[in-house]
Amino acid sequence: MQLSKNFSLAELTTTNSGLPNVPDADSIKNLTELCIKVLQPLRELYGNSIHITSGYRSFEVNKAANHGAVKPSQHMKGQAADLNNGRAENIKMYNLIKDHFPFDQLINESDFTWIHVSYNANQNRKMLLKL
Ligand SMILES: [Zn+2]
Incomplete structure (x- = not known):
């Protein structure tokens, strides 16, 4: 299932945890908005493909990502x-x-080892964080 021109649901639900990671309808709607408002326009301006290491996370996948x-x-x-x-x-x-682009939080993770971006249709605070 394609969420926008260059982003698929499979890419946005990737996990190396081996745990179940199936989004509900609300989460798919949010993922689609994230793609349409941020990731797809970024892809076009940036001009290259973008490697997503984690998008949607189920409770179990999120717990594993936070070391339990x-x-x-x-x-x-x-x-x-x-x-x-x-x-x-x-x-x-x-x-x-x-x-x-609009965003809720944009995070520089571990000196740009990766970046985290979130989009919330109801509240885009444009918060810049460093973790
Ligand atoms: Zn993140």
């Missing part, structure tokens, strides 16, 4: 994606998102 800790996450609602094209490219993508 139960933490709330926009990934669990289908509102967030982690992108990694290598550090230098991650910096480029971060700046393109920051300067051109």
